[in-house]
Amino acid sequence: MSFWEKDGFTISTDKQYLDIDVIHQFLSVDSYWAKGISVESVRKSIDHSSICFGVYEGNPESGKAKQVRFVRAASDFVRFAYIMDVFIVNEYRGKGLSKWMMGIVTEQSELINVEKMLLCTNDAHGLYAQFGFKVIDNPEIYMEKKD
Template sequence: MKWQQGDFTVTDNREDLDIEVIHGFLCRESYWAEHIPRATVEKAITHSLCFGLYHAGKQIGFARAVSDHATFAYLADVFVLSDYRGRGLGKWLVSCILIHPELQGLRRWMLATLDAHGLYEQNGFVPLRHPEWFLEIHYPDIYCRKE
């Protein structure tokens, strides 16, 4: 699938993804995947439905959906490079993901965010109605561990 908005494009074509841009942002600029190894990023991409955001052919954003394609999806690793923020591109990227044909009819979408609640609320996300129903196992320093 491909969506166009002026000089900007969103596509789910995995061959267009620039792993250097994606890994660079996640490893050095994100708060959620600091120090993530490139091999881990590549494995995550392999096992997700991925979306690249491009300006004139250059990758400027990314997101991925982890899903069973029947009942549930988790939105992860959403970013737009800093030079392109404030233009509604993150909102557009998420909206493209939500209308993707392979992700229709799902009962639940989830995500985690520290600071972008307003962005996701524009696309219909709301705080957990019953947070007491949800549990997690979280290893925040997993990419820094020595083996």
């Protein structure tokens, strides 16, 4: 497990500190990609993710921190990582937490040497471009199966 601290906020990869209620609320109500997701599905997705990042106002080890941001990834930590369920609680936007988090995810975490990272976004291309993400080369080689 890793911790990073800055300006009264903490990033942790320790899943025990994740606030399932905050994550479920955002994903099921506020997100455009997981509306209506059940709390059981949120728990299962976290349990089976390779790594999760929570940003907290305060330090979660103190028991008094508030989760304000979340990112999870499925990865083999060598060749591929799929970054997903990225969000920040609305009232914490504009504080630089998104840039800090993506810097940690891409430049300091266990994902640092992964050959290829993939994510999907409708509206944050500018943010992710700052960390090396770009439109997929050869999108015709990618396929998807949706239920």
